[in-house]
Amino acid sequence: MSIKEYFVSIFKGFYSLIKGMEVTGKELVTPKVTEQYPENRATLHIPERFRATLELIYVDGYHKCIACGSCERNCPNQTISITKRMVEQPDGKKKMKLDKYMYDLGSCTFCGLCVQVCPTNAIRFSNDFEQAVFTRDKLVKRLNYLPEKDDAPAPAAKPVAPAAPKAAAEPKPASAAPAAADETKQEPKENKE
Numbered sequence: 001m002s003i004k005e006y007f008v009s010i011f012k013g014f015y016s017l018i019k020g021m022e023v024t025g026k027e028l029v030t031p032k033v034t035e036q037y038p039e040n041r042a043t044l045h046i047p048e049r050f051r052a053t054l055e056l057i058y059v060d061g062y063h064k065c066i067a068c069g070s071c072e073r074n075c076p077n078q079t080i081s082i083t084k085r086m087v088e089q090p091d092g093k094k095k096m097k098l099d100k101y102m103y104d105l106g107s108c109t110f111c112g113l114c115v116q117v118c119p120t121n122a123i124r125f126s127n128d129f130e131q132a133v134f135t136r137d138k139l140v141k142r143l144n145y146l147p148e149k150d151d152a153p154a155p156a157a158k159p160v161a162p163a164a165p166k167a168a169a170e171p172k173p174a175s176a177a178p179a180a181a182d183e184t185k186q187e188p189k190e191n192k193e
Contacts, residue, residue: 051110051125054080054103056143063144064122067098071114071123079108098144105131106139 037044056063067084083100115123123143133139 046127046129048127050127050129051112052127052129053105053125053131053141054108054114054123054143055126056101056123057121058146061146063098063146064120065098065101065144066120066122067096068119070117070119074113074117076111076113077107077109079104080114101143102140103143104140106136 056065067082069082069084072078072080072082081100081102081104082098083102084096085099086094087097088094110125112125115125131139
């Protein structure tokens with residue numbers, strides 16, 4: 001090794017040291033971003049497009065899933081499993097209804113293929129990222145937790161009280177009696193005109 005090669009290698013080493021220190025120096029003066037995660041939950045900004053967990057979209061208490069199974073077929077690792085049933089409607093036609101929509105968060109790759117292929121836009125990714133659990137069994141979730149329109153119990157009808165006979169009707173209070181008398185006086189005038 002000659003003296004010239006020796007000094008060239010020292011110069012190259014010194015040059016690479018300066019380049020490395022330049023990168024470190026830039027990081028020294030950039031503003032620091034520190035997440036105070038558990039304390040700042042109220043002010044924590046999560047982007048809208050962040051994919052955390054799958055959920056059915058409920059409108060007026062009912063989901064729009066038609067149990068077509070396209071999300072289940074397009075899932076690359078069988079994260080979604082749908083159980084459906086045929087229901088006969090009052091007009092005699094048969095319709096497919098969603099029985100169970102099971103979602104395994106532990107095997108989901110968050111690719112979004114299920115959301116893209118849904119013909120009714122019935123599912124979406126929420127941005128709730130706090131999904132830590134102690135056992136993998138708790139990562140399997142049923143997404144259709146509310147009953148469907150046909151499965152919902154009908155509202156109870158109010159019992160109708162039997163009409164009291166006119167003779168047994170209670171007399172009107174004194175304050176209501178003059179008002180009723182005024183109304184009866186006005187009615188004949190309107191009929192004459």
